[in-house]
Amino acid sequence: MASKIGRLPSTFDFQSFRWKDVVRWFPGHMTKGMRDLEETLIKVDGIIEVHDARIPHSGRNPNFYKRLVGGHKPHLLLLNKADLADKQYHQKSIDYIKQEHPNVEVSLTSFESITAQELSKLFVNLIEQIVEVPRFTRQLNAEYQIIVCGIPNVGKSTLINRLRNMLLSKPKVAQVGALPGVTRSMSERIKICEKPKIYIRDSPGILEPKLKSPDESFRLLLTNCIPLQQTTYSDLAADYLLYLLNKYEKYQYVEYCGLSEPTTNIIKLLTEVAQNKHFTKTYKGYKLVFDLEQAARHFLLEFSKGTLGIYEQFVVIFSFLSSS
């Protein structure tokens, strides 16, 4: 593909390093989380799954869907952070999920900006479905239990806080954090509605234990679903990001990083960032040098937050491209 900086290779060179060593993150709390979810799912009446709208193909644990969900309980899938995903791909994401899981209700949301009316509509639809399902031995029990699950850092805890605030006017209970992996164990049940009595449980974010491809791993890194701390190769991830930005002709990074023109040279870019942000470290105990690792993490984090410009569509674009 030709661009402002000349012809780029059609793919990023993943061959020259062992990408499985670059991104590996399935901590113990996820294994335990899977077990707890398995036990809890038998008892719940409905499932709210939250995923990142920018990467509808990535990270959803296939075992979870085969063994645990199976379409037997009302299941609402919210593709969240839609504010960071290009509108032109919204419907495509929904169609993709519906094709794979026809029994699942899918909606795009942004918990940062969703109105009480919109949230309440989604929730009431789920409750209506839950109430219709025969409950056999639990027929006399007038309480309903819902589980919230999904991959890390997609907004599960934010959703619970919003629902509780909306339905009970109560303050936050679930811990929200900008980094993935804040919720590390299944929460106690949290009451979110009085009539009917509805309880909800938060669960730790769970990923696929074995990521399928370098693209998938890097997508999860770039959308901050895997913490950057989990890779010792932030510079490599930053290089991949730079490759994609150039490939899709998204040049806002030039101004943000204080460069005079687009570049394919990641060291040049990171040095500029380190210089502008005063990221330095001591070398061999005495000499101050630019901290390129910190610069790489900063570059990646700013991208994942959307502050490097409107790149959302590009994450979705490469998500679709690599799956086709």
Ligand SMILES: Nc1nc2c(ncn2[C@@H]2O[C@H](COP(=O)(O)OP(=O)(O)OP(=O)(O)O)[C@@H](O)[C@H]2O)c(=O)[nH]1
């Ligand atoms: N841009 C944007 N940010 C959001 C949205 N929803 C949640 N966030 C932010 O995403 C981050 C993660 O939110 P959490 O609710 O902690 O996510 P979680 O899925 O519970 O995370 P884990 O503890 O890793 O499982 C926080 O910084 C939220 O403010 C959204 O719709 N749009």
